[in-house]
Amino acid sequence: MSETSNTAQIAVDTLVNQIDSDIASYLEACVHCGECAEACHFYETTKDPKYTPTYKLMPLVKVYKQHKSPLRWVTQIFGGPEPITEEELRDWEELVYDSCNMCGRCTLVCPMGIDIAGTIRKMREGYAAAEIYPDGLKQARKNVERTSSPMGVTEKALLVQVGKQEKETGLKIPVDVEGADYLALLSSHEIMASPEIMGAYAKIFERAGVSWTLSTKAYEATNVGVQIGSGPLAKQLVQRVVDEAERLGVKYVISPECGHAYGAIRWAGPNMIGRTFDFEVMHILEVLDQLRAEGRIPKGERDSRKMTMHDPCQIVRRGGLLNEPRRLLDESCSNFTEMKDHGITNYCCGGGGGVSANPRAEELMVGAFGNKMKQIEELGEIEAVVVPCANCRGVFEDGLFELDREDEFEVIGLAQLVADTLADDPKPAE
Incomplete structure (x- = not known):
C-alpha cells in the first residue's frame, strides 16, 4: 500500500x-x-x-x-x-x-x-x-495579491496610460466617479499592450452620451483564481469588483474583451460571493450592440478590408454571446467572411485557461495555435482578424511572431473596430 x-x-x-x-x-x-x-x-x-x-x-x-x-x-x-x-x-x-x-x-x-x-x-x-x-501562475497569483493584476499593473501605471489616452483622443477618461451608470473593467493586457481601448471607450461613450468610469481600486477584470483553480482567490477577486461597484453606486459593470473574466463575474460571480449583485454585469459587446440598436453610436464608413473573426471560447461557446459580435461586424466591416467551424465550434486560440501565463507551455500553445491558422488560411488572403478577447489577441500576436508570420494580417479588437468606424459627428448648421 x-x-x-x-x-x-x-x-x-x-x-x-x-x-x-x-x-x-x-x-x-x-x-x-x-x-x-x-x-x-x-x-x-x-x-x-x-x-x-x-x-x-x-x-x-x-x-x-x-x-x-x-x-x-x-x-x-x-x-x-x-x-x-x-x-x-x-x-x-x-x-x-x-x-x-x-x-x-x-x-x-x-x-x-x-x-x-x-x-x-x-x-x-x-x-x-x-x-x-505552474510557476508562471504562482507569480501571477503573487502579482494579483499585491496589485489585483496578474501582470502586476499598478494604479499608477493605469493612470499613466489614462493620461496618454486623454492626450491622444482629446477626451476625458473618467476615473473613480461616484454615481456613474457604468463601471468599465479592463484586463492587464489592454492596459499595457492595447491602451488605445480606453481611448476607444471614451470615443464611443462620449458619442452615445454614456455616464461611465474606471476605478483605481477595481480596474482588473482577469480572474486568475479561476485559471489556477483556487476558489478562495477567485471569490476574493470578484469581491473586489463588487465592493467597488457598490461603493461607486453604478448600475452596470462592463466586462471587457477578456474570456475568463466574463465567465467569472457574470456567471460564477454571484455564486462565489453567495448573493446577487446590486448591479448588472454586461459584456462590452452587449453594451455596444445595445447602443447601436438604440441608434446612439451610428455607423460610418465600413472597413473594406477582408476580415474574419475568432470566436473566444469563454465569450461565445461558454458565454453565449454569438450574435452580438456579428451584428457589430455587419455594420463595421464590408468584407467579412466566416471561418469554417465558426461560432460555438470554433477552435480555441490555445492560450486560455491560464496557459498563456505559463511559459513552460509555450511550445504546446503555439502548436495548438496552428489549428487556428489553418482555419484562417482556408479563407484565402485575410487582411485583418477581429479577436474580441485581449488574452486571445496576445496569443495571436505571440503565435504569429513565433511562426514568423506577424506581417500576414492585423489583429484587432472589436470595440476598437467599432470606434474606428463610427459616423462623423454631425456638423452644426451654418
Whole structure:
C-alpha cells in the first residue's frame, strides 16, 4: 500500500469535497469512446493520446473511485484502487495546466454531454490547494495579491496610460466617479499592450452620451483564481469588483474583451460571493450592440478590408454571446467572411485557461495555435482578424511572431473596430 504524503492528502481532501452530484454523474457517464480527443486542438496538433480530454481527469477519477463511487466498498475488497500519491499528482500536472484551456469544445462532441472543462476546473482546486501548479501562475497569483493584476499593473501605471489616452483622443477618461451608470473593467493586457481601448471607450461613450468610469481600486477584470483553480482567490477577486461597484453606486459593470473574466463575474460571480449583485454585469459587446440598436453610436464608413473573426471560447461557446459580435461586424466591416467551424465550434486560440501565463507551455500553445491558422488560411488572403478577447489577441500576436508570420494580417479588437468606424459627428448648421 502506497503512503500518501501530506501534500497529496491536501489535494485528495479538496478533490473529495469538489466531487458533487454533477461531477459524480460525469465520471460515471463516461463511456471511454475517445470522441473528445478529435475536438481537442492539443490532441489534433500532436496526435498524442495523453492529450485526450478525459484522460486528463484520471487523478480525479481515481479519487472518486476510492472515496465516492457507489461501488467503492466492493472494489476495495479486491484491493483497489491504491491511494493517489504526490508523484502521480505531479506527473499529471502538465496535462491539467499546460494542455487544457477549459475551452469546452470537447463537450460538443461528447455523446454523454460531459462538461469536461468544468470538471478540469474542479480538479484544479485540488492542485491549487496542494500548491501543485505552474510557476508562471504562482507569480501571477503573487502579482494579483499585491496589485489585483496578474501582470502586476499598478494604479499608477493605469493612470499613466489614462493620461496618454486623454492626450491622444482629446477626451476625458473618467476615473473613480461616484454615481456613474457604468463601471468599465479592463484586463492587464489592454492596459499595457492595447491602451488605445480606453481611448476607444471614451470615443464611443462620449458619442452615445454614456455616464461611465474606471476605478483605481477595481480596474482588473482577469480572474486568475479561476485559471489556477483556487476558489478562495477567485471569490476574493470578484469581491473586489463588487465592493467597488457598490461603493461607486453604478448600475452596470462592463466586462471587457477578456474570456475568463466574463465567465467569472457574470456567471460564477454571484455564486462565489453567495448573493446577487446590486448591479448588472454586461459584456462590452452587449453594451455596444445595445447602443447601436438604440441608434446612439451610428455607423460610418465600413472597413473594406477582408476580415474574419475568432470566436473566444469563454465569450461565445461558454458565454453565449454569438450574435452580438456579428451584428457589430455587419455594420463595421464590408468584407467579412466566416471561418469554417465558426461560432460555438470554433477552435480555441490555445492560450486560455491560464496557459498563456505559463511559459513552460509555450511550445504546446503555439502548436495548438496552428489549428487556428489553418482555419484562417482556408479563407484565402485575410487582411485583418477581429479577436474580441485581449488574452486571445496576445496569443495571436505571440503565435504569429513565433511562426514568423506577424506581417500576414492585423489583429484587432472589436470595440476598437467599432470606434474606428463610427459616423462623423454631425456638423452644426451654418
